[in-house]
Amino acid sequence: MHPITTRLAAAHDRPAIERLLREAGNFNDEECGVGLEIVDVYFSDGPTGGVNGDYPTVVAERDGVVVGYATFGRTPMTESTWHLYFIAADVRIRRAGIGRALCSAIRDVAMVRGGRRLVLETSGRELYDATRAFYDATGFVEEGRIPDYYSPGDAVVYYVWRW
Amino acid sequence: MHPITTRLAAAHDRPAIERLLREAGNFNDEECGVGLEIVDVYFSDGPTGGVNGDYPTVVAERDGVVVGYATFGRTPMTESTWHLYFIAADVRIRRAGIGRALCSAIRDVAMVRGGRRLVLETSGRELYDATRAFYDATGFVEEGRIPDYYSPGDAVVYYVWRW
16 A cells, blocks of 8 residues: 655755756746745745635655645635645656645535635646646536637636535 | 827836726725735836836827826737736716727837737626727627636626737
């Protein structure tokens, strides 16, 4: 048994998070940069930030090794909507429940703070077929799609997980 | 004739922008705060920011008085999508073309930088009926809607203006 556990990210997790982003294979340079930028906002919030900051970040561990991470947060100007901004899992470990463990942890944090739904934006391209299949299996539902949003032929898909 | 002109906002416009937000009648305290927060990011970018910063902001003037403003910007991680983040016009001056002048100015800036579409998020509530009618008349098309996004019964509506 190799159970997956989750905890809030700490500054020493930054190299692992950067590696997860770079190795995921579906984030380009700008996307990796934005992913790290918001993780750094979370780290710079310090002890007063945590789950109450703008970009709380959790990591998933297996056998003491960081194998996934996610950055999320309350959606500004909404009453009970939260956003999943970035999520990445170790590509060498498939079907181990990393994504599901991260999403469960996020839901737990959001629920305690009155969150009722988690929204994410992802790509409609084939490269993201497995990613979208994961969201479908986790309970997310596609509720909108804007063609050519990321680039010609690459739509944004809005997924919502309600509980 | 009282023509509407537009120009990039300057730091001395901040009180006028705050008044426009407060008097608009459809922004709550948190929304006014976020609107001002991103305008302050634009101001703090200084001379190197302008239309190339994260939150370029334009004002509309009539007879030398600021009667409207908008904050917009290139959508991160997209190739040619721009976002309209905030727009407000003087509620005492109706049907003067303020909103249209601001949107035209934004399109001009975005087009020169390769922008092909302007996306905005607004509320589906009745309070926003006139606002959505303005977007419809300007050329925006509703391309998505997530129920209960802002609060129970208050959906987010995604509008896209393509050119």
